[in-house]
Amino acid sequence: MVQLQFCALAVLGALVAASPAAERRVHVVKSSLAEIPRGWALHGTPPTHHTIKLRIGLPQSRFADLERALFQVSDPAHPNYGSHLSKEEVEALVAPQPESLAHVEEWLASHGFAVDALDRSPARDWITIVVPVHQAESMLNTKYHVYKHTESGMEIVRTQSYSLPEYLHPHVDVIQPTTMFGGGLRAFGITSHVEVVAAVPGNETDTSCATQVTPACLQQLYNTANYTPKATDKNSIGITGYLNQYANHADLKTFYQKYLPAAADSTFTEVVINGGQNLQDPSQSGAEAALDVQYAGALTYPTPNTFWSTGGSPPLAGNPAPGQMNTNEPYLDWLNYVLQQPSLPQTISTSYGDDEQTVPLDYATRVCSEFAQLGARGVTLFFSSGDSGVGPGGQSDKSQCVSNDGNATPKFIPAFPVSCPYVTAVGGTTGKPETAVDFSGGGFSNYFAQPSYQSSAVNAYIAALGATNAGLYNKTGRAYPDVAAQGTGFRIFEGGKESSIGGTSASSPTFAGVISLVNDALIASGKPPLGFLNPWLYSGGYKALNDITSGNNPGCGTAGFSAAQGWDPVTGFGTPDFKKIVAALGLNV
Known part of the structure; x- marks a missing residue:
């Protein structure tokens, strides 16, 4: 020594x-x-x-090797597909x-x-x-x-x-924290684009998702109704919570009693990170946390569900006492915690984000690389694509859609972390038959280059787009969303009261719930989970999705982008079909 x-x-x-x-x-x-x-x-x-x-x-030091390994274990055509890295192997590479x-x-x-x-x-x-x-x-x-x-x-x-x-x-x-301000960080569901209204009486038996969304209608719409999870001792799903959003056990029980009675005695595991809290006072519950936990849990029951309550955004008021922290950078707090864990949920959903340009490039790049570590370990990461279309202001206002580099150049405003190429971005749909919902975030990153796995699909869309929106978006940037799911009219219980809520913050846990069931079927069959989804998705997995071809996402004084056949920057490749996905993976369930 x-x-x-x-x-x-x-x-x-x-x-x-x-x-x-x-x-x-x-x-x-x-x-x-x-x-x-x-x-x-x-x-x-x-x-x-x-x-x-x-x-x-x-x-x-060896991030290039980590990235190479990530794509190898995520590419169905590679011999290493599914051979995810251990915690120790990832740590050696970074x-x-x-x-x-x-x-x-x-x-x-x-x-x-x-x-x-x-x-x-x-x-x-x-x-x-x-x-x-x-x-x-x-x-x-x-x-x-x-x-x-x-x-x-x-x-x-x-x-x-x-x-x-x-x-x-x-x-x-x-x-x-130095130059990282954030927009600030916000939930993609608790925004001006989302209406939280009193629940409509009746219609509880509607299983079409045409007038409102319940677990039963999602199960029918996305073909999971007849599947019972089999690998609940190995498979689990995780939900991230920020900004003082607390998931309430009593609300979950009430939700289950009405919409999934068989699950009424089940709950979720809450993990507190960096000053996060476990507040079970009904007056302290949060609509975002309620939405995420209730639907991720209902779609995957009895799969174990973890909710991470991450602190990190307290106000600086008056004269704070010595030792008071003030970061507003909860991604790093959460990543620092989960990357230290020897085992992780195979599927994780996040419904929060910032405007990409409010996040310093060095910070965004480093956070994105942390997500790559999770993907290499076999975790499928879903992020809501945002609730502002191509940028704030709708079709009537473009004043907020300018660069913040001192030049005030007119441009669409992409979001982060959904623009990271190592995560799967989820846009929004509405109604039945499904169409793109007008607030569905989508576009092209100004920070991250277009990954090779999506080049063919994205460039075909850009070619068909022609001169529309020319100069307002980065044609060579990482394009998103990758997929979509329902995003309006979700019935939830918050603070003991029922209401209706929407946003792509509903879409992400919904798609994540379906993929968690796919991971369950894979694990039960002795196969590894999907892990980083995008290489499989863009190489052919998209054929198992429901293509959404109508609707658009206005913003920045424009009509935004339009949904189209194949991939588009409003709904990606579309919404999930559980039975088609498992069949495409060679499973018979």
Whole structure:
């Protein structure tokens, strides 16, 4: 042990000596914003004792190998299809180079941190420190301010730019919270595009989804009604919860008593992360959490259901006590937790997102790479595509649809994390026969390139589109959504009362529920779960979906995109058909 410590210190010393002292004092901008993101306003100066939890992301040395492995285990034509990686195999691929570790540790030590006491991720690719704002400002050669979100009233502590010594730049991918404001983060269902109204009396026996949505109508519509899960000891489904959205056990029981009596005595497992809470007071329940848990559970019963309650977005009000955190970056909190778990639900649904351009590119890239780790481990990740069509404002208003790079260029506004190419994006439909719902988010990323798995389908749509919307979207960007499901008129119970709600936040847990049943059938047959769905989907799996060919998603003063035969940026390849999907996978259920 003494010899190992001596060697480590020798390496560290050699690396430090290799960097001239003058170079180590010169800070160069690492990340900056051209302007305060729209929706936020400068509000003041944080107290010097206000603490910040800084996460330092070190370069993942073999991420290209991880990505290659992800596509191999997800491609039905590859010999490694279904051979998902273990937690330890993934961690080995994303571990930073020793040189990066040494440089970052030396820098932290120079600011008074004990290297052997640092909070690290299992792969050592993240280091987390808690510092008072004045120390963060010194380390990053910046100035933090309090910014207020004009719509929600949320206050956060951020900076528009931060710097690092130039020699550190190759050894640090990202440090947050710094320039990450968010839009703010919102649920794709609790928006101005969603009506929450009193439930319509009667119609409880309607199994068509034509007038309202219940578990029974979804089971009929998506062909799951006669399937009983068989692998409930191995298969499970997970739901993420943010922004003080709490799933209520009493509401779930009431929902089941009315719509799925056989499940009335079942519930979900709640896991609290980073200050999240388990509030069971009916007055504290949330419509988003109720929707996600009630429908994911009803469609997959008796499959185990986990709800993660993740904190991370408290307001900064008045004079916060020492130690108060303020991040509004719950994705990293959630990812940091789940990636440490030895086993995970095979299917996970998330109904939240930001405008992509409000998320710094370095942060978005790193979060996206974390999703790739989950996919490599065999997890199917679903994200709602958004409830603003191609951008806010509908067909009558294009004032909000401009770039935030200082040039105010007219453009459609894609969403994140749904624009990440390692997740499956779910758009919305309505009625029967199904058509695209007009708020279904869809478009093309300005951050992430179009992945090869979708090039043929997407480019065929773009070619048919011609000059429509020219210049408003990025033809070479990752296109979304990939699939769709019902998104209006979902009956839920919230705070003991029944109501009707919609949004693509309903579509994502619905599609996830169907795929969770597919994973159950696969596992029960001795086969691996689907994992990252998109390569299978675009290579032929789409033939098992119901193609949606009518409707559009207006926004930004335009009619948006239109649904069409095959893939389109409104409903993707369409809605699920459980029996066709399992048949396409060679199963007889």
